[in-house]
Amino acid sequence: MDRPAWTVAWTERSQLAMLLVWSCLLVLPVGRLVEVPVMLMAIGGVYLLIKHWNRFLANPAFKLFGVVFLLAWVPILISLIDAVRPQTTATVALNHLRFAFSGIFIIHALSSFQAHRRFVFLCAWLVLFWLLDGIVQAAFGRDLFGFAIPESEPGVERINALFGNEGPVYPTALTVFCPLLWEHARRHWNVWALAVILVGTISIVLMAGTRSAWISIVVLLLAYWILVWVRYRRVALRISATALVAAAVTVTALTFGSQQFAARVESSVGTLTGSTGVFSDALGHRYWIARGAINMIAAHPVNGVGAQGFRYAYAEHAAAGDPYLSADPPIAPYHSHQLWLQILAESGVIGGVGLAALLVLLLMAGVRAPAAARQCMWPYALCLLVAYFPINSHMAIYSSFWSQIVWWLIALYCAAYGAGAAEHEGARRGSG
Secondary structure, eight states: OOOOHHHHHHHHHHHHHHHHHHHHHHTTTSGGGGHHHHHHHHHHHHHHHHHTHHHHHTOHHHHHHHHHHHHHHHHHHHHTTTOSSHHHHHHHHHHHHHHHHHHHHHHHHTOSHHHHHHHHHHHHHHHHHHHHHHHHHHHHSBOTTOOBOOEEETTEEOOOGGGTTSOSOHHHHHHHHHHHHHHHHHHHSOHHHHHHHHHHHHHHHHHHTOHHHHHHHHHHHHHHHHHHHHHOHHHHHHHHHHHHHHHHHHHHHHHHHOHHHHHHHHHHHHHHHTOSOTTSSHHHHHHHHHHHHHHHHHHSTTTTTOTTOHHHHHHHHOOTTOHHHHSSSOOOOSSOSSHHHHHHHHHHHHHHHHHHHHHHHHHHHHHHSOHHHHHHHHHHHHHHHHHHOSSSOOOOTTSHHHHHHHHHHHHHHHHHHHHHHHHHHHHHHHHO
16 A cells, blocks of 8 residues: 655655754764754754744653753853853854754654664764774775875874864764764674674774773773673673773784884873873873863853853963963963863853753653663763763863764754653553
8 A cells, every 4th residue: 555645755854854964974074064964954943943842842852952952051151241252152152052953953853763773773884984994094004085194293193084184083083973883783783793893993992092082982891881781791791701802912912013002002101100291292281271271260160261262261370380381482272171171161160060960961861761762862872971971081062073073962862862752652652
């Protein structure tokens, strides 16, 4: 029996909407091109909000996302009151609205379990391509698009794969999004395929040489191991044994076979133990940045120096003897390189409370969601764990690149929560 024409048209529109959401990940490595799908989704979100306002008010995903967005956005507005550069902070506040409306579009486009299964399938294969591209660049010096391994600083090469010369962001992006690949592999592929993917991800992240990504991959592995252990203990034992042996072999091989990796480990250990000078590398540099951030927090504790005002306030609050100020010409770091320091410095205690409430709200939504919904939310939850893990260095939270990633993931998490709530309600009515 043929389906009605309107049903076919709706299905096609739903698939196109899902592809538009997915395209944000597809074009993320290509400079600012990701702004195109985000703006298209934002326009669609405004239209949907006007057309279906009453329906959205009853949607638990919309309620969750709306409150989470306000917890992040209102502190930006309040920081505008005492901002050292009001025009910059106002621009941040205005630009963040596109994430609110694009999030509404994502919630509408991915409102069912089936949509999320298809979406994670698309993301998993794309992230697998990212991983293979990085492996090719590590093995042959150029990736599949012809990009050579760039120097992030003189004499230091960092695998950046298809991100080209966009800055050393490949390992960070890979660690944030690899849970989408891992979860799809765990659910649909055999255990050995999952083990190979885990080992491949660990290896390429270690070879890429970004220490924040090293921390992220360790945190992610622990969280993922706990998840698999709770659900499938026998499978977890096999995966753990295989991954541990392979990781040990990989680290040993890299230590003796890669001068870049060995030097990176040595400098990290040296800085942490104090055997090298405090300004010897990036970790030492961040010591001074952190001191400047703490001084900003002490001077502007309530609402900070304004969103993205860090670099403009740095000279006034830098510690005595700061090498950034003694450079010729003086340098003003763009941000604090640590999530909580940046939030407290730029939006004060108000921003810190907002961020804490935001994270607690997302966590409680996952805890209280039905079991089926939690399974749908898990991949996005693991991604957000990497993005928000506090004991690490971070990209600038208000920057365009990182904001795109974080709000895309938050919207997906809320959409999965809403899909689970709708499925649970439908099952309850059916049984009643």
